[in-house]
Amino acid sequence: MLLCPLLSGTGPAAAAAGAQQRGPAPAQARTAGTGTLLFSESFQDGAVPDPKLVPLGDACLTGARGAPPAGSSALGPCSSSNGAPGRGGSPGYLQLTDNRTYRSGGIVYNRPLPAASGVVAEFTSYQYGGSGADGISFFLTDGAQQLTRTGAVGAALGYAALKGVDGVPGGYVGIGFDAFGNFHTAGDGLGSGCPARSDTSRVGNAVGLRGPGDGSSGYCYLAGSLNAAGSAGALPGQLRAGSLASAARKTRITVGPGALPTITVEIDFNDGKGYRQVLSHTMTTPAPATYKFGFASSTGLLSDVHLIRSMTVGTVVPLAQLNLVKQIDRGTAQPDSYKTGQSVPYQFVVTNSGTEPVHxxxxxxxxxxxxxxxxTDLSAAGSPGATVTCTGTHTVTAADLGGGGTFTNTATATALDASEKPVASNPSSVTVKVEGVAQLRLTKTSDAREPVKPGDRITWTVTAANPAGTSAYTGAKFTDDLSGVLGNADYGNDAAASSGVAAVSGTTLTWTGNVAVGQTVTVTYSTTVKPYGSGNGTMANTVVGPADSKPTGSTGCSPRSAAGDDGRGGPSSGPPRPVRYRRAPDRRRHRTNAPPDRTSTAAAAPSPASRPPAEPVAASSGPCPDPPVPTDGSGRPGDEEDGDAGEADGVGDPVGLALGLGLALGLALTLGLGLGLGLDATALPVTWADTW
Known part of the structure; x- marks a missing residue:
């Protein structure tokens, strides 16, 4: 179901009270009742000036003779008028469908209108001339979403979802004037996730109300004009007629003010008895901050002409002269809660309710x-330019987290009237849920001491920390690729984790679990160096964390990465590539202590000649210095490519007499909010002593 909002508004409802406290309000355009005029269109002319009134399907103007003027609605002349008024006739109508079978048409008004003061929509509808199908719907949607289409045709009457076709986006309420009689039924996915109902037989000449929905879910049937048994209609008159002359049905739909409005439907059946109430229902889902509206109609095997004329929309409670509604922009899907670094998109709907323009x-x-x-210029109330939607954003920061999990900010609007006198709006606020970013900070260390020799047992430690001040990290996961280690060492079958589950499958260690705020999870496992001559003389492995994890590092600097990292942890692209070290043997001392070469495309961290047990050290913000040039142990440059120590006698090293063992650790992760793959390679060099 839609519209279980995470925001609250404090604008329109306070507007009327604010106006009363300030004294007499300026002149306002009023509806037939006591509210403020928001929209007025007769549909009797050859064009509709408001470009936000968008035609869909067969919708057209019977009074139009040519293409609509530039800057106006795209509603144009009718291409077919089977049973409907002829093209170009005056006064005209909005034609949704003519009398052909299997046709559909509608209009949507994609301009938000304030909701908290209630709305009253009045129009005249015409259903006549055919065999009685399907009917007409009028609907209100969440004004923070884009309204560019209607819902499914047939029993859904252009509002709800049906047979795999989505309903109207962001629907709040849809009212069906159902000549054929299946708007209230529940077959073919009409009303998804709704309570079971027994009154699902087709009953013609009925008015029904369906509630909130979006996509394929919701749009449940809530109320209607059927009798208690749901077996017959209870309307005091007929929705349709045999001809245009007797088909006019004036309709008034009132959606009350407040968060949970009461909706009433009244119809004048053109029988001299005036308006009579045919439906009343109080909503249990909070209303959105603004509404958009639309009409839809369709025909099937049976058909009718469906026309609309003389429409006005106004508020129930008068607005202040300058009315402001602040809301979340839901033109794209928004999260339930915003994390630090994310942007909250706002809309500011400003309406001039006065009879004169403001600027x-x-x-x-x-x-x-x-x-x-x-x-920045607003025309008089009821005209197309009386309402404008402004936009702005707020990026959530750590400072916003001190409000108990919510963040509230307030906007105001001002304008000048014709005499240059300032006109101030009501304040309008929005509250959103906010939370810190749960983030794994990964550290990789080992207890290796130099020199390392065959048979040595090395314990590897990976920590995953969720620093205090963030939210809990649920469903965390990282992997450690051991394929570059197990060629030179045997796994000890002893992976253990202080929390969560760590397991090795093949050559990959995987940890999964949850990390509470302030918690550090420690994962350990061991390997034993194989006998001399095994493997390739190089150990390299890579830890891969979640997209929002970060390395704390295990060196005193931030190494340059293999794929464009700027040395400050910035984003880069490409898969993680381990740093691989090769060492040149020193035949005189029978041990290798030369620094690593740079044959890898990934730059390595500095390589100290000896190393105590490794400790996690936060990486610095600067790039690592280039490693020193390899030497032969006496200070002379060595040969990086083939491991020759550069001896004067030109005799090459015996293969396998002494192998250098390099230990490389890579932390491959994505920094930020899905902005790309960052590569941070850190190295822990270890020497392997020879005993020949």
Whole structure:
């Protein structure tokens, strides 16, 4: 189900109270009731000026004769008028479908309108001329989402999901004026995840209400005009007629103010008795901060002409002269909670409710600056330019985490009237959930002492820490590739973890588990160096952490990576590649202590001649210095490529007499929020003494 929001608004409802406290409000455009006019369109002319009114399917204007003017709605002339008023006739109608079978049409108003003060929509509908199908729907959606399409046709009446076709995006409520009689049914996925219902037989001439939904879920049937048994309609009149002359049905839909509005539907059946209430229901899902609206209709094997005329939308409670609604921009999917470093996208919906234009609009929000407004001049209430949507963002920082898991910021708007007098809006706030970033900080060490010789047992230690001040890390995982180690050493079958599960399969150690705030998990395992002559004389392995993990390092500097790291832990691309060391033997001392060569494409950390048991040391911010040039033990340069110590006699080293053993540790991980693969290679050099 949609719209179980993580935000709260404090704007529109306070607007009326604020206006009363400030004294008499400026002149406002009013609806037929007491509210503020937001939208007005007769559909009787040859064009609709508001470009945010978007036609879909067969929707057209019967009064249009040519293409719509530039800058207006794309609603144009009708290509077919089977049973409908002829093209170019005046006064015209909005035609959703003519009397052909298997047709559909609709319109959506993709401009948000304030919701907290309630809305009243009034229009005249016409269903006539055919065999009675399907009907017309009117719907309201979450105004923070883009509304560019309707839902499924047929029983869904363009609002709900049906037969694998998604419903209207961000739907809040859909009201079906159902001539054919299956809007209330539950077959073919009409209403997903909804309570089971027994009144699912087709009942024509009914009005029904479906609730919130998005995609393929929700859109449950909530209320309608059916009798208690659900077997017959209870309307005091007919929704359709045999001809246009008798088909007019005036309709008034009121969505009350407040978080859980009561929705009422009244219809004038053109019988001289005026409006009569046919439906009332109080919502249990909170209303969004703003609404968008639309109409839809369709025909199937049976058909009718479906027309709309004379529509107005206003509020139930009058707005202040300048009304502001701040909300999360849900044009793209948003998380339930925002982590440090993530941006919160805001919309600022500003409405002029006065009878005169205002100019010089400015929106101020200390936590979301700068705020950009595509227009700063607002026309009089009820006209297309009376409402504008401004945008801004806030990037969550550690300072925002001190509010008990939520962050609230408040915006205000100002403009100038025709006499250059400032007009101030109500304040409007949004609260979002925030949390720190759970992040593994990985460290790799060993207890190797130099010189290392065959039979030595080396204990390897990997730690995964979740520093205090972040959130718990659930479902963490890292792997340690041992393929470059086990050619020269035997695994001790002793992998252990202080928390979670560590296991070796083949040549890969994998750890999985949860890391609480402030916790450090320690994973250990051992290897025993094989006899002289085994393997390739090189040990290299790589630890790969989650995308949001970071290395603390085990050297005093930040090594340059193999794929474009700037030495400061910046992002790079490409797979992790271990640093491999080769050592030149010193025949005079029968041990190798030359520094590593640079035959690898990955740069290595400095190589001290000897090393005490390794301790985790936080990596510095600077790049490592280049390793020294290999020597033959007497200070003369050696041959990096073939391991020759550069002896004057030109005699090469006997193969296998003395092998250098290099230990390389790589931490391959992605830094930041999916911005790329970072490579941080750190090396722990160890020498292997010869005993020949």
């Amino acid at each position: 010089g609009l400015r929106v101020d929000d200390p936590g979301a600056g700068p705020v950009d407004c595509p227009e």
